[in-house]
Amino acid sequence: MATENSAVKKSLYTPFNVVVGVIFLVGVVITFLRFTKGLGAVTNLSDNNPWGMWISFDLLCGVALAAGGYTTSAACYVFGLKRYHSAVRPAILTAFLGYSMVVVALLYDVGRPWRLPYPFLVQAGTTSVLFEVGLCVMLYLTTLFVEWLPACFEWLGFQKPRDLIIRITLALTILGVILSTMHQSSLGALYLIVPSKLHPLWYSMYLPVFFFVSSIAAGLSMVIFEGTLSHHYLHGRMDATYLREHDDVVLGFAKGAAMVLALYFMIKVVGIAIDNKWNYLLTGYGAWFLVELLGFVGLPAFLYAIAVREQNLKLAKWTAVLTVLGIILNRFNTSLVAFNWQLPPADRYFPSWMEIAISVYLVTLGLLVFRFIAIRMPIFYEDPRYRQHVPHEGEEEEGPEFTEHKLHRHPQTFGH
Amino acid sequence: MAKGRRLLGWAGILLFSGAASFYGIQAQGEKEPLKAAETERPDLIKIDTLAAYQKLELPPVTFSHDKHTKALRQDKQDCTTCHLVENGKLSLDYMHRKNTRAAALKEIYHANCIRCHMEMAAAGKKTGPPDGLCRDCHNAQPQIAAARLDAGLNQVSHFRHTDPKLVPADQNGKDNCSRCHHEYDAKAKKTFYAQGKEGTCRYCHLAKEKEGVKSLEQAAHLQCVQCHLDLDKRGVKDHGPYDCAGCHGAAAQARVARKNREWVAALPNKEVPRLKRGQPDAVLITHDPKWEEDRPGKPLLMDPVAFDHQAHEKYNDNCRVCHHASMEACEKCHTLIGAKDGEFINFAQAMHSLSSRASCLGCHSGQQAAANCAGCHKYISKSCRPEDASCRQCHLLSAETAIPGGATPSQICALKPPQKTALAEALLQARNLNPGTYALEDLPETVKIKALANRFQPSEFSHRKHLAALLKGIKGNTLAEYFHRDPGAICQGCHHYSPPAKEPPRCSNCHSGENLLARESNRPALLAALHRQCMNCHADMRLEKPAATACSECHQEKKK
């Protein structure tokens, strides 16, 4: 980190760099505190509230929002929706960085970071949902890394290994979907063991399903959202294909997200019904639950639908933001707001500014790496030398800055 | 686009309703529960007369009776403002007679209550809610709660009522019992006075009205309150109370109790004379001779019990304590094997049941809850064990009775009533009530307890002082004195589970030395046995000091 930090420092004093520089400085200091003085020094965690901001945001939200990776690649390679092809690589990269951030955050959060692999190397607690989560995250992170490698290889110009990986794209994608299904749902299953601590409205035997389904919506929305941002800052790095297909992708994903959100809404209601928890709706917590359900699940579902019906990109993009916020809200509710609800207010948890700072620090780190990679590697454009994307007939298909390259078809490869 | 707008509208409504419910419910969620303790009144009446006819549309009215009587008195009005007079007696109902139709009732209450309130208000007087404010009277969550103590006569109050100066004597001039006591002639449908048959009101006047016989509540209010009112009208200074708080309020009851004490103190021999109802002084409790006649050749062989009826009259406030259903003798209903009248509780159970305050053992074991006794008795099993020791305390051997040459249970059972009474009196006379214990000088002055020698110096247990304290607790309590006659009986409190002896076994004989695994028995180890014996006894005898957690009061820290 320190090197990354100084690297930023060296660069020009643009406001962006200054802000980043400050964040990094603070981040490094707190990191130092954490590993010299312990969690107690930097967090508000207590024996009653062992999990805080870093789990709620970095782990739960992080994983949920990185779901774009498997949704997009599945859409493109498995469901054969080729027109989303240009969205795959950004999504994969986002997911990869997202999961990396999760792991880094865990290094901060767990008591003895270097033991993180113990469950797989030393002693397996197979009855633990957390074991399942850890295993899947580990494997999926690897998968994502491999899925991202081609971009890297193309950048470095390693032809052979790159083709090798491209060949097994389908296998990787399916593996990715399986692993994601498992751990996205298992993150919800983490809380199945605390019926006495999690508020009944949020506790449900369906928790795994809730988390999985909502993660799909989150993934799709994240692709839209993060595509929009990239448009802003990395427009120069995008080729005609990406730009041409972008709107198509947004609306298509919006349609998907709308359906998924509708499903999510329904099973949430069913969850209340099968446990007959209606009466809780007439309490303060119930109201809050309704706000989450109506305002951040029902509403976005509608808005997406409208956006699709009216081909309204702007609305779709803003709805994506709303959805993402909704998922974040849900994860925070499940892990903080509705958790330990039986405790007196004095014993409840609220994150310390240092915890928040570390989260910001890690997100910033992620963004920078994303930028670094996106600027250098073929993420938003296809390197013509490896052009595999079938352009639509009669369309000019030259990225703005690659006119000098001679285009040539690449032999059709697996999964395409 | 128009469609889209409508959808947007829907979405908006969704969100709005969410937000609305949030605030609405938040507000509702924070309703304070009412604190009953703050405002508790003895005169609270829940008016739900209509409930007898139909389902109530509004919550019942919470009505403070004394408030109203006070207000009316200040307004130079009296009870008749609200209560009709039926053949010289105030009706208990509000401005209506029995069997008024529901609609009329509703009208009566509303019209009259509200009218009065309005008038008072018009006259600029402080008054209740006017027309329109339904919920002020029909309040679902009244801020005042009823705190009504049971009223009634105890021995002293009852005797004060027998004073002809207060309650004038009746026609036959002797006494004034007939003023209250009466029997009911079902044929003539009227009440009459039956000399020598007086019982407590509750025998006939039950909790609920039954077959035309008024409920205790109705009877008491019609009889007592009416009488007190009349006395007041006649200008008798010492008329009884007729407002709610006067009988049912804690303060008033305390006042009456004080008055009673003064009154008793003023009596010739400082105690309330016995009731004049021809009850025996002493009773020889035996089987009913009939029971033996029913089973020829099979005598029942139960030794008699001499019962001091006169003494027990003093101990109890009224006859009902033992004569719970009627003034009849126990065996009338509680037969040898039980009968319907006695709810199939047979004679033995009626005498020995621990669960009933009306039985001998039930009442006696209840006495053991007193602070003086609880220290020991709370931990002594009360279930009556077939040991001579305990049974013989009451059941005297027939052979040793005062009948020359002795007798068998059957013979005693067959005696004529007067003979029985005489025998009972003789036996009671012969009783000695001095609690016997071993000569103090034979008992250790102090005992050194070394159980905790590893941590503390041995603690000095003042053995004789404790014994003296226990004896002191017994003194003057006939029950206790009688049952602690045998030497060693008093020691049983601490030296338990072994027959009485001058030198009982050591604690450590039974209580293992160290805190071992709990296995078969529930028996504590020495450490806990000693601590619990002392601590529990001190707690149950309400001895504040030493506190159970104040080690140093009993143990001096070991000097290193």
Place this chain on the structure above:
Amino acid sequence: MENQFYTLHDFLVYTKFAAYILMGLTLLGFLGFWLFLTGRDEDKEIH
């Protein structure tokens, strides 16, 4: 399976472990089977 399990926990530790092993095998096995299944597809796009 040679042991008697006294607690549900011990039982689950054992069975879930087996489940995880089988899961891995399932995935590999399926991949093999898929390749075997599509080995002769004339459609050369699937390798």
Place this chain on the structure above:
Amino acid sequence: MLRRTFLGLLGAAGVGAALGKPARAAGNQHFTGYPESFGVLFDATRCIGCRSCEAGCNKVNELPPPPEPFDDLSVLKVKRRTHSWTYTVVNRYDIPGAPGPVFKKWQCNHCLEPACASSCFVRAFTKTSQGAVTWDGTVCVGCRYCMIACPFEIPTFEFNEPLTPRIMKCTLCYPLITSGKLTVPGCVGACPVEALVYGKRRDLLRIAHERFHDFPGRYLNHIYGEHEMGGTNWLYLAGVPFRALGMREDLGVVPAPELTSGALAGVPLVAAAWPVLLTGIYAISKRKDKIARQETAQAVARAVAQTQAEAEGKLKKAMTKAEAEKKAAIEREVKKALEEAAKPQSREGE
């Protein structure tokens, strides 16, 4: 990895074998915990709130000295919980209606089916056949999921240890008792009134019921821990509702492992079903494309053939026409030549 895990696992699952029990298929049987396990019976009607148990625990476990000395009973006023420096606490409850203050000792309840053990992803927790639930510091990662999972909020964490924080909780003095240093847990040994009794769980249950019988009206007819969360080795008796002693009465009787085993059972299903499903979908979409491609190919071929045929027709016509013209031209030329040849012969003969 697998091999090592497997060995470690046999170790854990092998407790039964260690006890030399006959082999028994462990199908969907009902698990009743270790029959010979020990526990403690706490009787709130006996506890006098002297904190001797806290002192005893602190002493035998060599925990750091407490902020307030153990003979300072003023701390009972505020509600305390266990921390990494205290395995057990006594709290005082002034309950309206109760004759005096009621005290409750609180510590790890040593569940028959521990939530901590079920939730630990390195199996750092062990339910010993002795009854104690112990923690193994050599594998613990410090994820604190056990603290989340525990319905009694028992495991505590050394938040101020930067790199080697431990999970701290009552051990039922397992190490000390097995090593023979103690015969009963420190707290039980220290209790002056036997509000705590140590013994086999089944004996304790029987003793508890004996007390119900011996002192009618003294207890509520409920042994806390007999069934809560599948049962615990620490049992509680009281004369007031346990609710009033700050104990959860809404925990239910479902043992913790059962709460998650269902969801975990779904995982293999996903692993098995998804590949089939997804490859299926893939194959379908693939096939759609293929058919589409074939159709276009055929269409193209047909078009080509047609145009070719037309072209040939034209050519033929053109050829025949050309032939005819050629012939005509030749004849014309021949005729012309013959005429030329006839002219000079007629001039010589006059």
